[in-house]
Amino acid sequence: MIIRHPRNFLNTSTFKRFTDWRSYIQGNVLGKGIREYFYYIDHNGMLFLDDARIKNFTSCYKDKTFLKFFFSRIRINETGCHEDFPYISPCGRERNYIRCDDLPIVFTHLIYKDANPYLTYGLAGDDLCVKFNPNELTMYPDSGRVYHPGLEDLNGVGLVCSNLAIEFSKYFEFENGEESLPTHFRWNDEKIILQNTVLSLLEELKRRGRS
Known part of the structure; x- marks a missing residue:
């Protein structure tokens, strides 16, 4: 299952507003075509892109098929990269790094x-x-x-x-x-x-x- 993101995300004002201080770039492409995304799970279990300006029910992910796929693949981040994101949900060549308000489950x-x-x-x-x-x-x-x-x-x-x-x-x-x-x-x-x-x-x- 491929996790889709807007093709023009890197050109959006949201991207430009956050990349000047965050330790990552959403959609960054590494060697061998590996692409990185960064997520946040709040204390109510809702999933967001980590750099979403407003995190509430309107901006969280709601598709149950996607959520089942994403959460069923969460594991401890042992990649040695982005250690401030303790968890990861890999999907093919995508590395979906996760930080949490508390715990991922x-x-x-x-x-x-x-x-x-x-x-x-x-x-x-x-x-x-x-x-x-x-x-x-x-x-x-x-x-x-x-x-x-x-x-x-x-x-x-x-x-x-x-x-x-x-x-x-x-x-x-x-x-x-x-x-x-x-x-x-x-x-x-x-x-x-x-x-x-x-x-x-x-x-x-x-x-x-x-x-």
């Missing part, structure tokens, strides 16, 4: 498949998802953001988007006081002990600059 919706709960990511519909295990929800103490285990080959953890985290917050219980991490989660009339399984992983990612 952002869970946006809770769905059910065969009566089992799943968390979706990538805003690509129901195709991209992981099984939801409520006991593994983790609230990060410094930010109050909520996380859940993600893809093993991509950090192993994902961020729960703001709207979904607000919905989940109704079911957190704080037996050690609200100044401490939540201890339990009410789910289907069951009081579940939270394991905080990804807390140490988040600390390591933040130390490495991947979150």
Whole structure:
């Protein structure tokens, strides 16, 4: 699948306005025909060109086929290039570098498949998802953001988007006081002990600059 970009992008005012201070050029062509593009994923899981002046729902990518393709190929950037973009989604001769507000996997919706709960990511519909295990929800103490285990080959953890985290917050219980991490989660009339399984992983990612 080829990721299309406007042919005249290099001549636009947007290009000229940003290339004087950014560390990259959108659509830059390297040897062997390799072309570079740069993207940004926000805390709600929306995907943008990194140099988009305004980042909101009107300017994010919405085509679910493209989003499924793009997010299914994200991996850690080990190219040695553009290290300020920790992730990459390769497509043939295109290198699509990615930086994030937090993490590249952002869970946006809770769905059910065969009566089992799943968390979706990538805003690509129901195709991209992981099984939801409520006991593994983790609230990060410094930010109050909520996380859940993600893809093993991509950090192993994902961020729960703001709207979904607000919905989940109704079911957190704080037996050690609200100044401490939540201890339990009410789910289907069951009081579940939270394991905080990804807390140490988040600390390591933040130390490495991947979150």
